[in-house]
Amino acid sequence: MNSSGGIEYTTVRELRGPLAVVGGLSGIGWDEDVRITLASGEVRHGVVLDADRDLAVVQVLEGTSGMDPSGVRAAFSGGPLRVPVGTDWLGRVCNGRGDPLDGGPPVFGSHHAEVGGAPVNPVRREPPSEPVLTGVGAVDTLTTLARGQKLPVFSTAGLPHLELAAQIAAQSTTSGAAFSVVFAGMGLTHADAAFVRDALEERSAAGELVLLLNTADDPVIERILTPRIALTVAEHLAFTGGRHVLVVMSDMTMYAEALREVSAARGEIPARRAYPGYLYSDLASLYERCGRIRGRPGSVTVLPVLTMPAGDITHPVPDLTGYITEGQIVLSPETHARGVYPPLDALSSLSRLMRKGAGPGRTREDHLDVAAQLLAAVARARQVRDLADLVGRAALSPTDRRYLDFEETFLRDFVDQRSDAPRDLDTALERAWRALLVLPRGQLSMLPARLLDAHGAKDLADPDGEVPR
Template sequence: MSHSDIRELRGPLLVVGGAHGVGWDEFATIDLPGGAHRHGLVLEIDQDLATLQVLEGTDGMSLGGIGIRFDGRPLHVRVGEQWLGRVCNGRGEPLDGGPPIMGAAALPISGWPLNPVFREPPANPVLTGISVIDALMTLVQGQKLPIFSVPGMPHLTLATQIAAQAVSGGESFRVVFAAMGLTHADIAYVRDRLEQRSAGGELALLLNAADDPVIERILTPRIALTVAEHLAYTEGHDVLVVMSDMTSYAEAVREVSAARQEIPARRGYPGYLYSDLATLYERCGRVRGRKGSVTIVPVLTMPAGDITHPVPDLTGYITEGQIVLAPDVAARGIYPPVDVLSSLSRLMRSGAGKGRTREDHLEVAAQVMSALARARQAAELAELVGEAALSDTDRSYLSYRTSVEAGLFAQDPDEARSLDDTLGRAWAALAVLPDQELAMLPAAFLKRYLPQRSDRT
């Protein structure tokens, strides 16, 4: 049945009358004069009025001559192994010149609620090949660990590096990369950087450009997570989902909310932004009786570097830690410019240590962080009284900070380091400090791993 009682076109929204029996979130096909088609999702039902988001936008449309056919179900996407190696737009349509993806099953992009009783705790590491992350804020299978950045920082470079080199100890590892609101130059960079993994059949890529319809930006992460859930819980893969930039996603939610004339909350965002983000972030994890896992790394930019902005603030409530990028670290020529003392992985102990990474991992990470905090205090003191007035111990901490930043934290954007190499670099940095300052490390580890200096022999 086709509905033609079009009442209003407002931004990306269309209001149609006579929509009896239509449900919220229902998918619809919009028939235009001349045979063209567009697509929409039902946002709101008010008696017989249905408000639809038009995926392709309403530009060029007029009230007359339009017919709307409702599908009777939410938007579904075909899922399966066919996604691997493919490049699609934010709606799942191919950009690589290949045929449409015809998977064995079609699933709703909103996913299915998961009974918490069937969730397994996150376990086992996902190693990114990036020393500062693997050593000090280890990512764990089934975790959601966001990257907080500011405009102008290399967060997209870091996100693509993680997607390109991450590995897991499971039988098979796959990556789904969802880009939202990127410039065409950034999209070209992402495609080029991830080409090798995509060609190997290990990656699915969804790309939403800044000039694509706003509603597509809202669909992109949902489609990516639906594909990932099937790869994980049906096909048995460990799947990493990288989503950049979630601030662009939240701004799209705000724009659609404004078009619906909803009452705004903090900074113009809708009051349901928290629950909206939770419907995405909480789709990760491990499920009892299933082999696979879904791990999420969302990337978001903090406007003006404000970590209390609604998007990072609400994200922090939902996720399990954060990786914070800092301009002052970047100014010292360090890539990735991670503010180590502001970053953490709350589930690191579930995926690191004996039997998971290496027996000395957790102790070394704790000592590196403790020494770095002391080094920051020594640097602040040196600014007040001068380095010459510091004690020998304080000067050793200044040397330690230089050593750990140059040897452990800094690496090339295309450099993948093994965990043994990473932990060896951490030990080499700690070797700068006097033995009495390494109080968090057991004697057996000091004997086995600490590089020897002439004054220690």
């Protein structure tokens, strides 16, 4: 008998790659947690991928290297994987399955919780409100993140999405209760994992961060567990501990690739682009675990980061993510090529819950008006730039030339910022005003006259209406 009172089976019939086929079983279910003991006494862990009659296919998290089928004992827990939860996670650096990487002892908790979790009951869900400020001026101004929201970052290979994710995890703040960050890295290179650890070292040392790092050479089944463990830890910190928790998950495309690989190992019929047919519901089972619960303190806010293969926003992972989440932050290769960080594509980015977390009483009275005017001006500036490419700048009207000046100021003064220098919202909004005042007053029709007067907006014909510097 094992320590949990379950039966240990020794009928391991086959080892194939990371899979072990165990026979002579009864009452075994999918996703069941398995404890595997080798003849040497070494303990490994696994998850049931498939169960049929008296056979079970077990994915061994640590791999089957060095295992002798005749000396292996497998104990099935009777339920899915459970992890300890509590504040002991704060300040720890662990691998994708929760084992310490920081040289410390195993993480302990007051009790254990199933990593599968459950979406928040819609009847008890409290609408998101109040902002989570990321310290990234363009994001906070144009796509404000509300507490309890799920807002993905869409990127492509070669763009600094991991740098942005680490920056947001390091800088984010919110008012009210204690604030914590859970960062789940999936499929990272060792260099990227080291970068994330360095970037988040200060927040980790302050006891405000949980860091889970799954690297590209770790088992794929661990990559599927990583976001689930992160959300399980976050839920307890939020709904039991009363904290506001931001969960940053990067890269969800690597997670989906792992899900496709495990689905193929199970022998399931593939669907669109060989992903399993349940990709939508699987992603939803992660994203919908965020939110606020009526009558409970705290909140869970989710920021998934994903790369779009070949920049294709219709690829299944970004496409399905867009259906589930409440907007998106899109990074632009063109803006990146101009040397601007973060390379935000302002017109493709959207936070559908921005009005719940911004405006009078939440951020600043002029916030929503300034954001709307900025987007309108950026849209017009793009049209003017296309026209200038055809006819030349000299053929443009004076107002159109001001739009080109606005676009440059918008990118260089408002969007561009150092990754290690947080920008508070007041500073970001003042920079936004500086960009808008490049335009003639008559073009700023979305801003109230009293705000224009307060900031000294001038008409194009005004002899003193010079471009603000």
